Amino acid sequence: MKILLMEDERETAGYVAQGLQEEGHLLSVAEDGRDGLFRATGEDWDLLIVDRMLPVLDGVAVVRTLRAGNIMTPVLFLTTLGGVGDRVVGLNAGGDDYLVKPFAFAELVARVTALGRRRTTMAAETVLRVADLEMDLLGRTVRRGKQPVELQPREFRLLEYLMRHAGEVVTRTMLLENVWDFHFDPRTNLVESHISRLRSKIAGQDAPELINTVRGAGYCIRAPV
Amino acid sequence: MLLFRHPLGLRHRFGPRRLLDLIKTGHASLGMPRLLRTTSFRMTLLYAGLFTVSVLLLLAVILWFSTAYIAEQIDRTVFNEIVEIVTETEGRGLQGLRDAVSPLAEKAPPGVYYLLQDNAGTVLAGNMPRVKPVLGVWTWAPPGTGKRIERAGRIVRGRGVPVAEGGYLFVGLDGFELGEMQETITRSFVVILAATIMLALAGGAVMSLGLQRRVEAISRTSRDIVAGDLGRRIAIRGTDDEFDHLAASLNAMLDRIESLMQGLREVSSDIAHDLRTPLSRLRQRLELARRRALSVETLHEALDASIADVDAILDTFGALLRIAQIEAHTKAAGFAELDMSEMLQAMVEAYQTVAEERGQMLAGDIEAGLWLVGDRELLPQLFSNLIENAIRHCPSGARIELAAHLRAGGIEVDVADDGPGIPADLTEKVLQRFFRLERSRTTPGTGLGLSLAAAIAGLHRTRLDLSDKRPGLRIRLLFPR
Numbered sequence: 001m002k003i004l005l006m007e008d009e010r011e012t013a014g015y016v017a018q019g020l021q022e023e024g025h026l027l028s029v030a031e032d033g034r035d036g037l038f039r040a041t042g043e044d045w046d047l048l049i050v051d052r053m054l055p056v057l058d059g060v061a062v063v064r065t066l067r068a069g070n071i072m073t074p075v076l077f078l079t080t081l082g083g084v085g086d087r088v089v090g091l092n093a094g095g096d097d098y099l100v101k102p103f104a105f106a107e108l109v110a111r112v113t114a115l116g117r118r119r120t121t122m123a124a125e126t127v128l129r130v131a132d133l134e135m136d137l138l139g140r141t142v143r144r145g146k147q148p149v150e151l152q153p154r155e156f157r158l159l160e161y162l163m164r165h166a167g168e169v170v171t172r173t174m175l176l177e178n179v180w181d182f183h184f185d186p187r188t189n190l191v192e193s194h195i196s197r198l199r200s201k202i203a204g205q206d207a208p209e210l211i212n213t214v215r216g217a218g219y220c221i222r223a224p225v
Numbered sequence: 226m227l228l229f230r231h232p233l234g235l236r237h238r239f240g241p242r243r244l245l246d247l248i249k250t251g252h253a254s255l256g257m258p259r260l261l262r263t264t265s266f267r268m269t270l271l272y273a274g275l276f277t278v279s280v281l282l283l284l285a286v287i288l289w290f291s292t293a294y295i296a297e298q299i300d301r302t303v304f305n306e307i308v309e310i311v312t313e314t315e316g317r318g319l320q321g322l323r324d325a326v327s328p329l330a331e332k333a334p335p336g337v338y339y340l341l342q343d344n345a346g347t348v349l350a351g352n353m354p355r356v357k358p359v360l361g362v363w364t365w366a367p368p369g370t371g372k373r374i375e376r377a378g379r380i381v382r383g384r385g386v387p388v389a390e391g392g393y394l395f396v397g398l399d400g401f402e403l404g405e406m407q408e409t410i411t412r413s414f415v416v417i418l419a420a421t422i423m424l425a426l427a428g429g430a431v432m433s434l435g436l437q438r439r440v441e442a443i444s445r446t447s448r449d450i451v452a453g454d455l456g457r458r459i460a461i462r463g464t465d466d467e468f469d470h471l472a473a474s475l476n477a478m479l480d481r482i483e484s485l486m487q488g489l490r491e492v493s494s495d496i497a498h499d500l501r502t503p504l505s506r507l508r509q510r511l512e513l514a515r516r517r518a519l520s521v522e523t524l525h526e527a528l529d530a531s532i533a534d535v536d537a538i539l540d541t542f543g544a545l546l547r548i549a550q551i552e553a554h555t556k557a558a559g560f561a562e563l564d565m566s567e568m569l570q571a572m573v574e575a576y577q578t579v580a581e582e583r584g585q586m587l588a589g590d591i592e593a594g595l596w597l598v599g600d601r602e603l604l605p606q607l608f609s610n611l612i613e614n615a616i617r618h619c620p621s622g623a624r625i626e627l628a629a630h631l632r633a634g635g636i637e638v639d640v641a642d643d644g645p646g647i648p649a650d651l652t653e654k655v656l657q658r659f660f661r662l663e664r665s666r667t668t669p670g671t672g673l674g675l676s677l678a679a680a681i682a683g684l685h686r687t688r689l690d691l692s693d694k695r696p697g698l699r700i701r702l703l704f705p706r
Contacts, residue, residue: 182606183605184605184606185540193578193581
């Protein structure tokens with residue numbers, strides 16, 4: 001992916017840029033809001049990573065201007081620790097996702113991947129499939145092979161989110177935000193216990209495990225190789 | 226102008242200067258400029274000035290009305306006299322008039338003037354020199370000579386009428402009474418004015434000194450506080466006046482500031498203490514890895530553990546910042562109407578799995594249709610913290626219940642468990658930052674969960690009410706409608 005990173009702090013910018021380049025992305029860095037806005041409008045990007053606090057023109061203003069100019073490139077906001085209400089402001093300005101600094105690198109990679117894919121698969125799907133697991137989004141039913149799987153609404157949402165991001169790493173925080181709408185870090189193993197319950201529900205006899213735990217990052221649903 | 230014509234000696238004996246001198250010597254410690262600088266004394270001066278102007282205005286009005294009244298009296302008297310003379314001499318011509326006027330003029334008391342002239346302007350009778358015959362009411366200034374010297378400057382007011390054979394009759398009275406009256410009025414006004422100014426200045430001085438003393442007491446206390454004596458408070462007189470109210474408000478403010486300062490001091494030392502432990506652990510771990518890690522695997526392990534340590538420290542920082550931000554949020558910025566029932570139901574549903582894994586039971590007793598204006602992101606965190614608190618501190622087999630009902634005072638939400646509970650004397654303490662019960666020291670956690678919950682509750686105009694459920698702990702929140 002071709003990514004424009006707007007970050008004024010050199011060290012963070014270097015860390016993010018290098019890491020994402022290692023993941024196979026093309027990175028450009030803009031050090032202030034005006035430069036960022038200029039380059040975001042001048043070229044075609046797959047993703048913009050925007051720090052909220054930028055010199056000259058702050059991140060929210062940059063994104064608001066872009067959206068007003070009908071430039072719909074996905075935007076991932078970066079923000080500093082503990083901002084109450086910052087997330088809402090960022091998303092209202094036209095941001096697509098939000099990440100609080102400091103973050104685990106795996107978290108950034110997972111979100112970048114999720115945002116990059118969002119563009120290509122916007123087509124409305126009615127059936128999601130991973131190996132022999134099938135989810136009918138219209139009928140709200142799930143089947144493993146021929147066996148129907150009974151899920152509670154929240155479990156359905158959890159599985160749906162995983163399946164929509166099949167093959168990608170989905171972090172714990174992404175699940176908390178998108179499935180439970182929790183924008184904080186619970187002190188209990190909330191996600192883990194729901195995942196383990198979901199695993200046991202979709203586990204067929206002798207069928208291979210579909211939901212994989214990616215150590216230090218999150219979960220990934222994929223067909224066994 | 227009148228004031229200066231009738232000084233009455235007052236200005237010299239009790240003039241404002243003398244009064245100020247008096248105050249000056251009487252309160253040498255205050256010093257004159259100090260008194261003059263006080264707002265209340267300046268107000269007094271302003272009011273004294275205004276009052277003087279109004280007194281002068283009143284004087285002018287009274288003088289004007291009394292002059293008009295006396296002039297009218299004179300006019301009437303003169304008119305009656307003329308009518309009498311004319312009626313008496315009816316048909317007897319100028320000669321008859323002359324006979325009538327002559328004795329009158331001779332016997333006229335001082336200040337009464339008669340004049341009869343023929344059409345050539347020759348004086349036939351009267352006690353005044355010839356005049357240009359003017360008809361109707363007019364005034365004449367007698368020359369200031371002879372025995373009427375004391376009446377010099379007086380004005381004679383009278384009426385001239387045409388009489389038989391082209392004659393001219395004038396009867397006039399001088400304004401003696403008028404002058405007397407004006408003088409009396411003016412004199413009394415000067416006294417009143419002098420007394421007014423004196424009273425105003427004296428009263429103003431007394432009032433200013435009183436006010437200044439009280440204000441001085443407040444600023445002295447403030448200076449002491451600035452100097453570091455935070456425990457100082459402004460004395461309240463018990464008179465229940467506006468100064469007492471002000472003092473009470475200021476004292477309340479000082480109490481609040483002091484408790485905040487106290488809190489801040491505690492928090493900073495708590496932060497220092499609570500972060501030192503994980504930081505030193507982290508340091509040991511890194512040093513150990515540096516010295517002992519022989520393989521890449523062990524090094525990675527050590528690094529992972531270190532990252533986890535750093536994350537825990539960052540968690541603490543994050544929670545602290547969040548609490549600080551929520552507490553600073555006086556305005557309910559992100560508030561919107563939300564379905565509390567649905568939100569709580571979702572919380573129960575989310576945590577049931579977690580509780581069941583630990584062999585606990587989480588039940589919800591939530592009334593439907595509870596709507597509340599609140600923060601959509603913070604409220605879940607509040608309840609999540611309370612539920613997790615119960616889950617983490619209760620043993621296996623415990624029953625946790627989340628109940629929400631509409632009460633008279635608002636929406637009442639209870640998070641209750643039958644776990645070990647909290648000793649009654651510590652129920653307030655557990656809400657403080659970093660406070661952890663002895664038995665939970667060893668479990669992971671920031672010690673900030675309940676503080677954060679309390680901060681969010683505060684933002685929603687409610688508080689965490691902890692009580693002993695015997696056995697267990699009940700945390701109750703009443704969200705006002």
